[in-house]
Amino acid sequence: MTTNPLGRLLNILDYALYSLKRKFLKNASVFVIFTLVIFLFGSFQLVSKALTEAAGKILATAPDITVQQMSAGRQVSIAASAKIELASIFGIKKTDERIWGYYFDEDNGANYTVIGVQSLFEESPETQLFGLSEGRLPGVGEGGKVVISENVRNHLQLGNRKHFSLFRPDLSQASFETVGLFDRKGDILTADLILMSLPDARDLFAIPEGLVTDLLVYVANPNEIDTIAVKISEKLPGSRVLTRNQILKTYKVVFNWRSGLGTICLLTALAAFVILAWDKASGLSQEEMKEVGILKILGWQTNDIIFLRFCESLSVSFLAFLAGYLLAWMHVVFFDGTLFRPVFLGWSVVRPVFSLVPPFVVEDLLLVFSISVIPYLCATAVPAWRAATVRADSVI
Numbered sequence: 418m419t420t421n422p423l424g425r426l427l428n429i430l431d432y433a434l435y436s437l438k439r440k441f442l443k444n445a446s447v448f449v450i451f452t453l454v455i456f457l458f459g460s461f462q463l464v465s466k467a468l469t470e471a472a473g474k475i476l477a478t479a480p481d482i483t484v485q486q487m488s489a490g491r492q493v494s495i496a497a498s499a500k501i502e503l504a505s506i507f508g509i510k511k512t513d514e515r516i517w518g519y520y521f522d523e524d525n526g527a528n529y530t531v532i533g534v535q536s537l538f539e540e541s542p543e544t545q546l547f548g549l550s551e552g553r554l555p556g557v558g559e560g561g562k563v564v565i566s567e568n569v570r571n572h573l574q575l576g577n578r579k580h581f582s583l584f585r586p587d588l589s590q591a592s593f594e595t596v597g598l599f600d601r602k603g604d605i606l607t608a609d610l611i612l613m614s615l616p617d618a619r620d621l622f623a624i625p626e627g628l629v630t631d632l633l634v635y636v637a638n639p640n641e642i643d644t645i646a647v648k649i650s651e652k653l654p655g656s657r658v659l660t661r662n663q664i665l666k667t668y669k670v671v672f673n674w675r676s677g678l679g680t681i682c683l684l685t686a687l688a689a690f691v692i693l694a695w696d697k698a699s700g701l702s703q704e705e706m707k708e709v710g711i712l713k714i715l716g717w718q719t720n721d722i723i724f725l726r727f728c729e730s731l732s733v734s735f736l737a738f739l740a741g742y743l744l745a746w747m748h749v750v751f752f753d754g755t756l757f758r759p760v761f762l763g764w765s766v767v768r769p770v771f772s773l774v775p776p777f778v779v780e781d782l783l784l785v786f787s788i789s790v791i792p793y794l795c796a797t798a799v800p801a802w803r804a805a806t807v808r809a810d811s812v813i
Contacts, residue, residue, distance in 0.1 A: 429728060432725060448736065451737035451789075454741070455741025456741040457745075458741075458745075462745075462781050462784065463746060464754040466778065467749055468668075471605050473668075475606055476668070481660065482634035483632070485657045495630070502653065503634065508641045508644075510637040512635070514535045514629040514633075515533065515615070516533040516618040516630045517530065517533070520583060520621070528609065532618065533614055533621075548603050549599060549600055550601065553597050555612075559614065561592060561594055562614070563613045564597035564613075565597075566604065566608050567599070570595070579595045586622070591617070591620060593617070642660050642662075643660065734793045738789065749775050750774065753773050
């Protein structure tokens with residue numbers, strides 16, 4: 418071969434491309450399987466990041482602190498009068514009462530989340546979370562007015578009707594009128610939600626007067642949220658105090674845990690692929706061994722042949738990585754991660770419908786690259802060395 422380093426490199430690359438073209442069927446099978454493996458890994462990673470990003474944006478307008486009462490390790494109703502004790506804590510801007518619970522619809526097997534808050538002004542902090550696509554929020558003193566999602570309306574089979582009824586615990590019926598619909602952008606939180614006034618929620622769940630599910634605390638200075646949360650815990654023994662950041666961390670942990678579980682399951686597919694790559698790379702045909710012998714006679718050194726095989730493996734793996742990650746991105750952005758959404762969102766009759774927009778993070782790209790491409794290159798390294806050390810006189 419030429420002694421010019423650049424010319425030597427170009428010759429090896431040129432021959433590597435020619436070799437890939439000549440062994441098209443063998444390389445195509447590896448490329449397709451490798452692309453599928455990277456697609457699965459990439460999809461899991463992108464869906465996890467997209468859901469975490471969506472949860473972060475929506476929870477940005479959630480209450481700063483949520484206070485719940487605990488008894489024997491379980492949540493119980495908290496006295497509404499507890500907010501009077503919190504009023505003495507400097508830095509608290511507002512404390513609101515909330516009643517929430519789950520309503521099981523026997524007709525279609527769906528569980529709806531019912532939330533009742535004390536005041537329902539559109540400009541108030543506690544309702545900024547609930548963006549509307551049409552209609553309005555119930556006003557103060559308006560009984561029987563609710564806001565629902567498009568999913569809930571479809572499951573209740575309301576059509577163009579605005580009125581529907583729900584059963585109280587004593588099986589008597591409570592009537593409601595729909596005055597607004599939630600925006601689909603917030604479906605991750607509002608897909609199964611029925612929002613109503615506090616008295617209506619109290620009546621529906623038959624919760625005694627003076628008790629609520631939890632208290633929503635809004636802090637004047639965001640930097641003091643953690644400090645005020647500690648003071649609330651001291652003021653109300655036996656309470657559970659949750660900050661907005663803690664709730665967001667919980668979402669991240671859940672999504673990352675499920676992503677990790679899925680990735681572990683996919684490691685079997687990666688292991689099978691690495692074994693396949695090893696087998697294909699080590700199972701040299703008589704023609705390939707003869708090719709190595711001819712190259713050595715023409716002046717190729719062992720390190721040249723190793724580098725040639727490395728270029729072939731790198732070309733296949735890099736192209737497969739680009740194709741697989743691009744398909745994963747399209748799967749998440751254009752098809753909303755259809756294959757893996759149930760893994761992250763869980764099973765539910767009322768499923769959230771929303772678009773996923775994963776953020777582009779270089780670290781995630783490198784993670785997928787490192788757990789897919791690098792094992793493949795390592796699997797083909799030893800077979801490449803064994804092929805390069807074949808004696809020319811033994812195969813010619």
